[in-house]
Amino acid sequence: MPPKKNAVEVKAMLGRPSNNLKIGVVGLPNVGKSTFFNAITNASAAAENYPFCTIGKCATCPQVDPEESRVAVPDARFDWLCKHYKPAKEIPAYLTVIDIAGLVKGAASGAGLGNAFLSHIRAVDAIFHMVRAFDEPDVIHVEGELDPLRDMEIIREELRLKDEEFLTRQVSELGAAVKRVGHGGNAADKARKEELAVVEKVFEHVKSGKDVRHGTWSNKEVEIINGFHLITAKPVVFLANVSEKDYLRKKNKWLPKIKAWIDENSNGDLMIPYSAAFEYRISLLETAEEKADALKEAGVASVLPKIIVAGYNALQLIYYFTGGPDEVRAWTVRRNTKAPQAAGVIHTDFERGFIMCEVMKYEDLKELGTDNAVKANGKYMQKGKEYIVEDGDICYFKFNVTAPAKKK
Numbered sequence: 001m002p003p004k005k006n007a008v009e010v011k012a013m014l015g016r017p018s019n020n021l022k023i024g025v026v027g028l029p030n031v032g033k034s035t036f037f038n039a040i041t042n043a044s045a046a047a048e049n050y051p052f053c054t055i056g057k058c059a060t061c062p063q064v065d066p067e068e069s070r071v072a073v074p075d076a077r078f079d080w081l082c083k084h085y086k087p088a089k090e091i092p093a094y095l096t097v098i099d100i101a102g103l104v105k106g107a108a109s110g111a112g113l114g115n116a117f118l119s120h121i122r123a124v125d126a127i128f129h130m131v132r133a134f135d136e137p138d139v140i141h142v143e144g145e146l147d148p149l150r151d152m153e154i155i156r157e158e159l160r161l162k163d164e165e166f167l168t169r170q171v172s173e174l175g176a177a178v179k180r181v182g183h184g185g186n187a188a189d190k191a192r193k194e195e196l197a198v199v200e201k202v203f204e205h206v207k208s209g210k211d212v213r214h215g216t217w218s219n220k221e222v223e224i225i226n227g228f229h230l231i232t233a234k235p236v237v238f239l240a241n242v243s244e245k246d247y248l249r250k251k252n253k254w255l256p257k258i259k260a261w262i263d264e265n266s267n268g269d270l271m272i273p274y275s276a277a278f279e280y281r282i283s284l285l286e287t288a289e290e291k292a293d294a295l296k297e298a299g300v301a302s303v304l305p306k307i308i309v310a311g312y313n314a315l316q317l318i319y320y321f322t323g324g325p326d327e328v329r330a331w332t333v334r335r336n337t338k339a340p341q342a343a344g345v346i347h348t349d350f351e352r353g354f355i356m357c358e359v360m361k362y363e364d365l366k367e368l369g370t371d372n373a374v375k376a377n378g379k380y381m382q383k384g385k386e387y388i389v390e391d392g393d394i395c396y397f398k399f400n401v402t403a404p405a406k407k408k
């Protein structure tokens with residue numbers, strides 16, 4: 001059937017379409033991954049107005065890995081909506097962060113339990129690539145001298161080699177299956193041939209030293225690539241961990257070189273300088289006032305909120321809000337999600353029986369003051385099933401179903 005005239009063609013995205021995506025902290029040993037992980041875990045736990053659960057440390061979910069933490073995504077719009085509606089319940093968007101053990105050179109071929117750790121990386125949806133830019137003689141560097149560029153090269157190469165190894169296997173297995181069929185074959189054989197052509201193309205790309213996420217792929221290719229959970233297809237945010245002293249004086253000799261390396265080798269992916277040691281120290285302070293005083297005295301801000309938001313954005317996630325006296329809540333969807341699927345995140349019924357989505361823009365509500373004022377100004381919109389939900393939309397879904405469906 002040809003696509004409907006008013007249907008919007010959406011570019012397919014690499015990665016899983018889920019609203020429970022995870023970001024892993026990846027790097028060499030002793031670069032500050034756990035210090036960072038503990039700092040964001042503590043920082044979120046201290047945000048008293050957010051219902052928070054450190055998975056694994058939480059009484060209600062003790063079965064989950066303790067190195068996994070769910071952190072609230074800071075958002076001034078969410079805070080404003082909570083003040084505005086004064087709801088009984090406040091539920092922000094969350095980002096799940098996973099602390100992964102350090103990789104060493106040769107990990108792709110099994111060094112230092114490398115394969116086990118690489119499989120942890122395959123299971124996450126995005127990567128915080130932690131780069132050590134602090135010189136601290138007491139903290140051993142596995143490669144000897146401090147050299148962030150060499151370290152980034154090692155990690156990048158290990159991740160790429162793991163994909164190369166996986167694709168080598170795929171090419172050979174699929175190749176053998178296609179050869180057995182020869183010419184002709186049924187629909188499944190045809191699909192396998194198509195898949196082989198894509199796998200070969202991706203294999204050549206990776207073999208030439210490039211990451212999958214930096215390639216240009218058609219929707220069909222993306223669909224096939226997404227089935228493989230390739231490591232270099234995952235978005236990356238680089239975090240340059242500098243000493244507390246350098247962070248406070250806003251100077252570190254490695255930062256320009258790290259930036260130049262990323263521009264040249266990683267398509268200008270985002271890099272955020274920060275100090276794990278500093279953030280961790282601040283995160284241990286008990287009250288919000290103590291933290292504010294310590295930051296004021298140091299003359300800097302914490303960069304953790306920026307890092308969490310960057311991770312969230314790298315995953316191509318956005319959220320819309322629902323608001324009222326019962327609950328203000330952020331609902332996570334991937335970018336380019338249409339209204340019925342966005343509604344389905346709340347409840348499958350909402351998607352199944354979708355009639356329309358009523359939308360207010362946050363800016364309009366903030367400017368005009370009340371829902372009624374937004375309506376009176378003609379800014380309360382009714383949108384249909386082709387509407388692509390935008391970040392920060394305040395939505396109210398209308399739906400109609402006869403048979404009950406499973407609650408999410």
Ligand SMILES: Nc1ncnc2c1ncn2[C@@H]1O[C@H](COP(=O)(O)OP(=O)(O)OP(=O)(O)O)[C@@H](O)[C@H]1O
Nearest residue numbers: 029030031032033034035102134139242243276277
């Ligand atoms: N910015 C920094 N300045 C100085 N010391 C730091 C900094 N960040 C982390 N450290 C110190 O480096 C050491 C190693 O940190 P951490 O345990 O977080 O590393 P890691 O990357 O998790 O290592 P592994 O891969 O072995 O788990 C710790 O003693 C920590 O206090």
Ligand SMILES: [Mg+2]
Nearest residue numbers: 033034101102
């Ligand atoms: Mg660690």
